[in-house]
Amino acid sequence: MAQGTLAHEPQLKIERAGNKVTAVLAGPWTAEHARVVETLAGEIAAQADRHHLIIDLAGVQRLDTLGAWVLDRTRHELGGSGLVSDFVNATPEQGILLNEVAYRGFQELPKPKPSRFVDFLVDVGRTVAEAGNDLVRGVAFLGQLVSAFVRVLLNPRRFRGSAVVNQLEQIAYRGVPIIVLISFLVGAIVAQQGIFQLVKFGATPFVVDLIGILVMRELGVLLTSIMVAGRSGSAFTAEIGSMKMREEIDALRVMGLDPIEVLILPRILALIIGLPLLTFLASIAALLGGGVTAWVYGDISPDVFLTRLKASIALNTFMVGLIKAPFMAMIIGIIATLEGLAVAGSAESLGRHVTSSVVKAIFMVIVLDGVFAMFFAAIRY
Amino acid sequence: MLERHHPAPLENREVIIRVRGIEVGFGEKTILKDLDLDVYRGEILGFVGASGQGKSVLTRAILGLVPKRAGTIEVLGQNLDELSSSERRLMERHWGVLFQQGALFSALTVKQNVQVPMREHLDLSDRLLDELAMLKIEMVGLKPDAADKLPSELSGGMIKRAALARALALDPDIVFLDEPTSGLDPIGAGEFDELIATLQRTLGLTVFMVTHDLDSLYTVCDRIAALGEGKILAEGPIEAMLASDHPWLRSYFHGKRARAALAGGA
Incomplete structure (x- = not known):
């Protein structure tokens, strides 16, 4: 088998007699030796200086579609310059193959000029x-x-309570560890930077105000939304997209079920409930992270931290962050579903839409946060 | 009926796939037990069996996609377990597989799909690469304009043909077909059977065909092997299947649908 034939290369001998040129072929004329086959075929074309070319296949051990194609292509091209060429000594199988692959040009499809x-x-x-x-x-x-x-x-x-609870578990409950961890770290980092900069002005205690307001108003909800867009938004798009690809959405429709009611509403409701809960946890974790840093790095004892925190933030600081959360949830949910429903056909399209779902959701979350900042500033809340 | 060259008598034919005492299972469940099977060079073997009996599992075990617990598989005289990874690569050039759903790469056009194995295994000039891919695409009966389409733009029958073109890209000795006519309309299925027979004759292929299509069994298969209870229940030409006394084979080959296929095929 392969090892045996690999040792040999395709061979060519040219013999001339009268007005005939005979190309005697030997060895395997197969795809494994594509380069040699092509070179030798070029050789045949170059040596064919008489009227009649005979291609003798007697010594060919193996001929595959590539070999047959190249030989017939050579014959065809020589035919263009008025030269007659024939195959001789082909086995019946080789004859069938040569017939089947008979050379023909493949017309190039017109391509628009780029x-x-x-x-x-x-x-x-x-x-x-x-x-x-x-x-x-x-x-x-x-x-x-x-x-x-x-x-x-x-x-x-028609309300699908169990679906909402199931989604809540996926979105909120299972998201708690990572969101709490990230918020804790960001809170700690902000506190460290705050202390580091404020100490130059002897204003270290103000780091508590910084942390309190920043975390409550912006960081908590923003970090949570971005994490949820990455974790759950992508999952929605992938789930809905693959259901779309396998016609499961159409199956729901023909059963008289509304895909929006069955699939999408529970997910968006779960997001709207889950994101504020996660925002609350994230804010607490960030405050904790800030508190620990302030204690360890800034020598602000927990007592002092808590007292200053009470003085610096009010209910409205807390509410500003929390009010934004359901809107963030809406926008993440809507983008994720729309992208999921836009998936068509291939796995590649699914990947593209998941990426664009996450990118668009994060972008819109930040834009929305900016809009809210202007709004709250305008109403002095 | 198709005119086909019939292979030489059994005893002096080369065994191209030799399966001996193979056992495959998942967890507690044993699917194939002590199974023997020979496939001869140049034949079209139809492989039948009830759903869930392990037809696909055997195919996948031969291809090395499913681990086996015991037994040996020899392809082209070489024990697959004893091959080094480079020998294994060489071996993979000698077979082509048509998966049930086609398994075309969805990000590539039909032509690029056909070119994947060629690029991987062969050293071809760009011109030859294009011409050969187009040749294979035409050989399986697709129109040239299908070459630049993505799999998602093809119909079921075209996907099967494109996948067959990819399976034939390297001029394999053996082609594994997993339910090639499932999901095709009867006319399309008939044409596909005819295509397989034609290609088998032109390229000297050995075809291992898992199928449920009684028409395929009657019209193109030289030999049939029936799988049940984890082993081969019976093997032989269609006449031997019809004569068998095994209850499953009797109901398979003498059911209403089988009689209709027999009447149509004969």
């Missing part, structure tokens, strides 16, 4: 139009979501 500049403009235009479409689809989807929610409210038997 122009970098035009491509660039097309890309930009497409991206802008896509962003506009995203917005329209987002708003339309929000409408569908609200109407599904109202339907469920009017007919509470």
Whole structure:
């Protein structure tokens, strides 16, 4: 088998007699020796200086589609310059193969001429139009979501409580360790930097105000939203996307079930309940991290820390962070589902949509946070 | 009926796959036990069995995708367990596999799919790489414009054909087909059977075909092996299957659908 034939190379001997050139082939004319086969075929073409070429296959041990193709291609190309060529001594199997692969040109399909500049403009235009479409689809989807929610409210038997609880476990409960850990670390780092900078002004105790306000108003909810977008948003897109790929969504529809009610509403409700809970935990963890750093690194005892914290933050500081959380949840949920429903066909498309779900969700979370900052500043809350 | 060259008598034919005493199981469950099977060069072997009996498992065990607990598998005279990794690579050039769902790489076009094994195993010029891929695509009966399509843009029958083109990319000696006609309409299935027979004749293939399609068994298979209870219940040409007394074989080959296929095939 292979080892035996690998030792040999395809061989060619050219013999001339009268107005005939005979190419005597030997050895394996197979794909393993593609380069040699091609070189030798070129050799045949170069040596064929008489009227009649005979290609003698008697010594060929093995011939595969590649060998047959190259030989017939050579014959065909020589035929173009008026030269007659024939195969002789082919075994019946080789004859069938040569017949089957008979050379033919493959016409190149016309390809549009690429122009970098035009491509660039097309890309930009497409991206802008896509962003506009995203917005329209987002708003339309929000409408569908609200109407599904109202339907469920009017007919509470259709509410899927167990699905919501199940999703809550996935989103909130299982997310607790990592979100608490990250918030704790970020709280500690912010406190350390705060102390390091404030000590120059002899204002170390103000680090408590810094931590308290920053964590409550911004950091807690932002960190949580970003983590949830990465953890749960991607999972939604992947779940819904693969269900779409396997026609499971269509299956729901033909059974008279509304995919939004069955799949999407429970997930978004779970997000809306879960994200504020996680935000609360994240804020506490960040305060704890800040407190520990302040104690260890800034010599601010827990007593002092707690007293100053009480003085610096009020209920509204806490509420600002918490009010934002359900909105963040909405936007993460909507983006994740829309991306999931946009998955088409291939596994590659699924991957692309999961990535874009996370990227868009994180971006929108930050934009929304900025909008809220302006809003709260305007109403002086 | 297709006109096909019939292989030489059993005794003087080369055994291309020799399976001896193979045992495969998952956890507590033993699926194949002490199974022997020979596949001869140049034949089309139809492999039948009830669902869940381990037809695919045997195929996957031969291909090395499922570990076996005991037994030996020889392909082209070489024991697969004794091959070094480079010999194993060489061996893999000698077989092509058509998976049930096609298993085309979804990110690549049909042409690129066919070129994957060629790029991996052969040293080809760009021109030859293109021409050969197009040749294989035409050989399996696809139109040239299918070459630049992605698998998600193809119909079920086209996916099977494209996957067959990829399985044939390296001119293998053996082709494993896992339910090649499942999911095709009867006309498409008939054409696919005919295609397999034609390619088998042109390229001198040995075909190992797992199938449920009685029409395929009647029209293209030289020999049939039936799997049940973890071993081969019976093997031989269709006449031997029809004559068998085993209850499962009787109901398989003498059921309503089988009679219809017999009437149509004969």
